[in-house]
Amino acid sequence: MxxxxxxxxxxxxxxxxxxxxxxxxxxxxxxxxxxxxxxxxxxxxxxxxxxxxxxxxxxxxxxxxxxxxxxxxxxxxxGVNRGHCAVILGVGNLGRALMENFHFDRFGVTLAAAFDVVPEIVGRSCSGVPVYHTDQLEEYLTQHPANIGVLTVPGRVANRVAERLVSAGVKGIWNFTNIELTVDAPDIVVEDVHFADSLLALNYMISEAP
Amino acid sequence: MxxxxxxxxxxxxxxxxxxxxxxxxxxxxxxxxxxxxxxxxxxxxxxxxxxxxxxxxxxxxxxxxxxxxxxxxxxxxxGVNRGHCAVILGVGNLGRALMENFHFDRFGVTLAAAFDVVPEIVGRSCSGVPVYHTDQLEEYLTQHPANIGVLTVPGRVANRVAERLVSAGVKGIWNFTNIELTVDAPDIVVEDVHFADSLLALNYMISEAP
Missing domain, CATH: 1.10.10.10 (Winged helix-like DNA-binding domain superfamily/Winged helix DNA-binding domain)
Incomplete structure (x- = not known):
């Protein structure tokens, strides 16, 4: 086609x-x-x-x-049939909500691994997905390449983690951090889920409604 | 203006x-x-x-x-200065992620109350927001009108809860359920946060990237 x-x-x-x-x-x-x-x-x-x-x-x-x-x-x-593979960074409430309730596989994406720094979570698994320490990210991605990074880390570390994902070969970042990423690589796709923009648009529309 | x-x-x-x-x-x-x-x-x-x-x-x-x-x-x-008031329906992972990490007040919205059906959560509070039983929704909204309903309930009850919100006077629904709501009221604004659409668009863009 x-x-x-x-x-x-x-x-x-x-x-x-x-x-x-x-x-x-x-x-x-x-x-x-x-x-x-x-x-x-x-x-x-x-x-x-x-x-x-x-x-x-x-x-x-x-x-x-x-x-x-x-x-x-x-x-x-x-591209639902292209075998996309994702890792998720940040297993907080939002990360868990995605892991437990969002069916990545229905959209052609295999969620292969999760990364966090909290000792209570690292080494466990969540909805069948193993959780590694963020320090292991590069090592993991060398052995198990992924092309999508799901970013649900706190905003203050968002850019740092995004840069590590890109250096490790990820092509697309699904960004939930409400931060505008400054990833400096022209062939990287950033898809933002900006909750703030969505709520502000809703605010506007209900203010305008009859 | x-x-x-x-x-x-x-x-x-x-x-x-x-x-x-x-x-x-x-x-x-x-x-x-x-x-x-x-x-x-x-x-x-x-x-x-x-x-x-x-x-x-x-x-x-x-x-x-x-x-x-x-x-x-x-x-x-x-409409950031119009004193919008919201209630959230569903205190699961996603609901909690919004309550704990998303600053509604920065966008001119007061998050006044949460509703769920899980006994362990009802009657407690989360990030300072009281959690009531969903059965109390209409009673609560009669006494404390709100114009925004945040929908983080499971998809199978999404439409039912949305209709109750609209009947109780809510004007805008911020919909995280990944369900297309069939709310049948012309002056109601539904703002969807469709994770699926966002991931599919990302899939497309990384498939197209050089």
């Missing part, structure tokens, strides 16, 4: 398509028109057709989309 | 402006040009001027922006 340069707005919509197609598939829906798909996602049919056209030809005039094959194609576009 | 209809892209950028202006202010910076502000945010100066023009006139030709007054204006736009 030949890809053109894809805008970040499209990249942000693809996961929603994927989740929604998954739900439809599980509900036994076999095909869906771009109108119906759009309506349930709050988008127009032409928007959906245009988004998908960035990645090739999908669907059939007058028939719509085959739900399971479109889901598989979107999964493929999103 | 007269506001025009503001696009969601602008609403998403405002919190970043706010955080950044806060950092600049704390670093002792008194004024900044729109060029410099743009450069540090990865935006063009004209983009920033255009975004801010939705809300009025800021800055001065040839002088730039006064950092602390622009920060205050953006805070005002975002």
């Amino acid at each position: 030949k890809k053109q340069k894809v805008s970040s707005a499209v990249i942000r919509r693809l996961p929603r398509y994927y989740r929604h197609l998954n739900d439809l598939h599980q509900a036994g829906v076999e095909r869906i028109s771009s109108n119906a798909l759009g309506a349930s996602l709050g988008l127009t049919a032409s928007q959906i057709r245009q988004d998908l056209s960035c990645f090739g030809e999908f669907g059939q005039q007058g028939y719509g989309y085959n739900v399971s094959s479109l889901r598989d194609e979107v999964a493929d576009i999103l | 007269k506001k025009q209809k503001v696009s969601s892209a602008v609403i998403r950028r405002l919190p970043r402006y706010y955080r950044h202006l806060n950092d600049l202010h704390q670093a002792g910076v008194e004024r900044i040009s729109s060029n410099a502000l743009g450069a540090s945010l990865g935006l063009t100066a004209s983009q920033i001027r255009q975004d801010l023009s939705c809300f009025g006139e800021f800055g001065q030709q040839g002088y730039g922006y006064n950092v602390s007054s622009l920060r205050d204006e953006v805070a005002d736009i975002l």
Whole structure:
């Protein structure tokens, strides 16, 4: 599948398509028109057709989309089947919430190991994932390469830990620290989950609501 | 300040402006040009001027922006000073992570109470916030109105709890359940923090990276 340069707005919509197609598939829906798909996602049919056209030809005039094959194609576009491997740094409340409740494997990511500095946690395992001391990070990653680092450490050590992850070969950082990372490597992807920005946007919207 | 209809892209950028202006202010910076502000945010100066023009006139030709007054204006736009009040539903790992580590008050929100069904937690307090039984939600909100509900309950009860919050007068739901809520009330704002979408976008971007 030949890809053109894809805008970040499209990249942000693809996961929603994927989740929604998954739900439809599980509900036994076999095909869906771009109108119906759009309506349930709050988008127009032409928007959906245009988004998908960035990645090739999908669907059939007058028939719509085959739900399971479109889901598989979107999964493929999103890299769900590429065997991504992650380590998580910081096994506090948030780290544990992700380890215990977030199903990394459903999104094509194997969570292989966790790292922390708290003696009570190091050497144990959490949801089947072994917890090592952060000092062992480089040694571990040399033996078990990972391409994603999940950052749930305290903000004050966020940049230091991010730099160690990058030096050890991680390509993407999923950043929950509410800190803007200053990682200085052009091919590293940082995906921020900024709780603050989200709450501020909510504040704004409820202030504006009728 | 007269506001025009503001696009969601602008609403998403405002919190970043706010955080950044806060950092600049704390670093002792008194004024900044729109060029410099743009450069540090990865935006063009004209983009920033255009975004801010939705809300009025800021800055001065040839002088730039006064950092602390622009920060205050953006805070005002975002509703940071409107005395928002929140309750949190679900005191699991994620709920606790937010209660212990996320400073609601820094973003103009008072976190007044938490609700859960687990006997070991109910009746205690967490980071100074009292935890009540979820059965007491309506009674509590009648006596202590809140306009934001933070949803960190398990996905299977997410919609039920969301409906109760809305019936009890909450205007905005900060949704961490990874479930698309089906709240059927047009003036309710749902702000989703979809971990899955964020991880899938990261997957995509590292698959695309050179």
